[in-house]
Amino acid sequence: MKEKFKLLNPFSQALMLVIIGVVSFILLSIILNLAYQTAFPELPMNKVNELIESYPIHYMILNFLPLQVGFFLIPGIIYWSLSRLNKSITLKTNSTVYVWSILLFLCAFFLLPFFSEINIEIVQFNFESLLKQKEQSDLQLKKLVGEVGSTSFYVAILTIGLLTGIAEELAFRRFLFHHMFTNTQSLKKALFSSAFIFALLHFNYLQILPLFTFGLVLGMMYYVTGSLIPGIIMHAANNMINVYWLASDNFPEWMEEINLYTTIPATAVLLLLVILYKRKKGNI
Numbered sequence: 001m002k003e004k005f006k007l008l009n010p011f012s013q014a015l016m017l018v019i020i021g022v023v024s025f026i027l028l029s030i031i032l033n034l035a036y037q038t039a040f041p042e043l044p045m046n047k048v049n050e051l052i053e054s055y056p057i058h059y060m061i062l063n064f065l066p067l068q069v070g071f072f073l074i075p076g077i078i079y080w081s082l083s084r085l086n087k088s089i090t091l092k093t094n095s096t097v098y099v100w101s102i103l104l105f106l107c108a109f110f111l112l113p114f115f116s117e118i119n120i121e122i123v124q125f126n127f128e129s130l131l132k133q134k135e136q137s138d139l140q141l142k143k144l145v146g147e148v149g150s151t152s153f154y155v156a157i158l159t160i161g162l163l164t165g166i167a168e169e170l171a172f173r174r175f176l177f178h179h180m181f182t183n184t185q186s187l188k189k190a191l192f193s194s195a196f197i198f199a200l201l202h203f204n205y206l207q208i209l210p211l212f213t214f215g216l217v218l219g220m221m222y223y224v225t226g227s228l229i230p231g232i233i234m235h236a237a238n239n240m241i242n243v244y245w246l247a248s249d250n251f252p253e254w255m256e257e258i259n260l261y262t263t264i265p266a267t268a269v270l271l272l273l274v275i276l277y278k279r280k281k282g283n284i
Contacts, residue, residue, distance in 0.1 A: 005082045010183040017075040017175060025070035032062050056144045056152040064159045068167040076170025079179065098230055101221035104273055105234040108217045110266035112210050113258045119209035130206040137204070141246060148247045156243050165236025172198045172215065173222040173231055181223075191219045214238075224277070 005013060036043060036058065043058060044050045051059045123130055145160075146152035172194055181190035195215025199208045214235075221231045245251045254262045 002082050010179065014176075014179055017079055020078060021071040021075040021171075024074045025066050028066040028070040029062075032066060036062060052140060052143050056146060057155050060144055060152075060155055060159050064163070068159070068163050072167035072171035073163075076167065076175045079175040080170065083178065083182075097224045100273060100276065101225050101230050102234065103269060104220060105217050105230075105238075107266045107270040107273065108213050109238065110254075110262045111213075111270070113255060114263055115210040115213050116207065117258055119207060122209065123205060127206075134204065134206045138246070142249075145243055145247045148244065150247075153243070153247050156247075157240055160243055161240035162236050164239055165232050168198070169218065169222075169228050169232045169235055173218055174228055177219045177222060187223065191216055191223075194219055 005016075008016065033045065037045060040058065043055055048059075120127060144152065145156040176197060177190050177194040180193055181187060184190060195212050198215035198218075199211035202208075202211050204211065218231045218235060221234070222228060245255075253259070
């Protein structure tokens with residue numbers, strides 16, 4: 001299969017994996033729905049709101065697993081297995097790049113309120129509609145997650161936190177970014193394209209700029225380290241923290257609006273990281 005895959009042009013390779021993802025998503029959805037209808041005939045499968053409120057764990061399994069496993073994880077694993085013998089396309093030089101990449105992610109994390117404010121100004125023409133959609137989505141997610149310590153909370157930690165971190169890093173960084181960079185030899189094209197698609201597929205346009213920023217950062221983390229592990233750890237940790245904040249209904253104040261005590265240090269460290277990266281790359 002590996003030889004046949006290599007004979008395809010880059011676009012056909014990507015298209016094949018996207019089709020595999022779509023088919024896997026559909027098949028997994030059908031299998032899970034049939035299994036649930038047989039094992040739990042009392043579930044209100046056609047009543048979404050009732051399913052969310054009364055059976056949040058079942059809802060997460062039925063809806064999150066097909067998407068994360070079928071559409072993201074399976075194509076990512078297949079691409080990794082077909083391209084793992086290729087020469088590394090990443091910058092990777094020494095262990096200090098791991099520290100650099102983690103600091104980069106933390107800077108982006110603490111600058112989220114800043115990017116969110118810019119995002120709000122960009123979508124001002126449709127702000128009310130987008131805000132309403134986000135509030136409805138957050139309310140639905142809060143019902144699914146439940147309270148801290150509940151069974152649904154731990155299931156959310158595993159699915160929304162850990163599984164999503166692994167699946168999306170394999171799909172967006174190991175497959176999409178890697179494939180684009182391998183075939184274009186342009187870091188900018190690969191970073192911006194993969195980050196844009198990453199942000200777009202989250203369907204949260206009130207937060208599309210922060211999501212795009214995270215996509216850029218996670219792409220750079222993969223590029224400089226040559227490993228998905230740092231990205232998976234930070235991506236999953238970010239998701240888990242947000243699940244906890246949602247369940248506890250206790251978002252920190254510095255996440256709600258721009259705070260100079262976090263924004264200024266994060267910006268300063270970010271500038272330092274950019275300077276170090278430029279110097280390091282210039283010496284390679």
